[in-house]
Amino acid sequence: MVQPAEPGFIYVLTHSSRPNEFKIGVTTQKVEKRVAQHNSNFSKIAGQIVKDTGEKWQLQEYHPISDIYTAEAAFWGATGIADIPYRNGVEIFPMDEKTLHAGLIAARNSGVVSREKKKPKYNRDWMIRELEGTGISHIGRRFNHAQYTEFQCEHGHTFKAIPRMLANNKRCPECKGQ
Ligand SMILES: [Zn+2]
Numbered sequence: 001m002v003q004p005a006e007p008g009f010i011y012v013l014t015h016s017s018r019p020n021e022f023k024i025g026v027t028t029q030k031v032e033k034r035v036a037q038h039n040s041n042f043s044k045i046a047g048q049i050v051k052d053t054g055e056k057w058q059l060q061e062y063h064p065i066s067d068i069y070t071a072e073a074a075f076w077g078a079t080g081i082a083d084i085p086y087r088n089g090v091e092i093f094p095m096d097e098k099t100l101h102a103g104l105i106a107a108r109n110s111g112v113v114s115r116e117k118k119k120p121k122y123n124r125d126w127m128i129r130e131l132e133g134t135g136i137s138h139i140g141r142r143f144n145h146a147q148y149t150e151f152q153c154e155h156g157h158t159f160k161a162i163p164r165m166l167a168n169n170k171r172c173p174e175c176k177g178q
Pocket residue numbers: 153154155156157172173174175176
């Protein structure tokens with residue numbers, strides 16, 4: 001499934017108590033509004049810092065982006081931080097100016113690419129494909145590739161099996177002994 005692009009902004013905040021650290025965020029809202037939220041929501045880390053120091057976060061810069069998710073991924077990709085260590089709020093990170101700007105340039109240039117919603121690989125469809133031609137069908141209500149669920153063979157035997165295991169041997173345990 002392709003997700004529609006969500007245009008917005010990537011912004012950089014600094015705080016007087018945290019030299020050499022930047023708070024990076026993306027938002028689909030007006031940046032000023034988002035900054036005000038960071039400065040007033042004391043339940044989040046950014047807000048906690050404001051509460052503790054009495055000093056607000058300052059907006060250093062912001063840039064329009066075509067899609068907040070693509071831009072965020074591009075930013076962290078360009079900074080060399082492979083795994084985004086946090087999401088949804090806690091994104092205060094020590095970084096030098098050069099790294100910061102490499103990230104911002106990447107975010108600005110990231111454009112819109114189609115984002116595929118991540119589908120689990122070992123889902124029901126996968127199971128159906130695996131069992132094609134075996135006469136076995138999945139009859140359980142729930143499906144998790146690593147958990148026991150019910151199956152039925154072409155001779156009417158019902159049995160429980162772990163999908164990943166069944167995909168390997170593809171045999172009804174009762175028919176097997178006959
Ligand atoms: Zn059987």
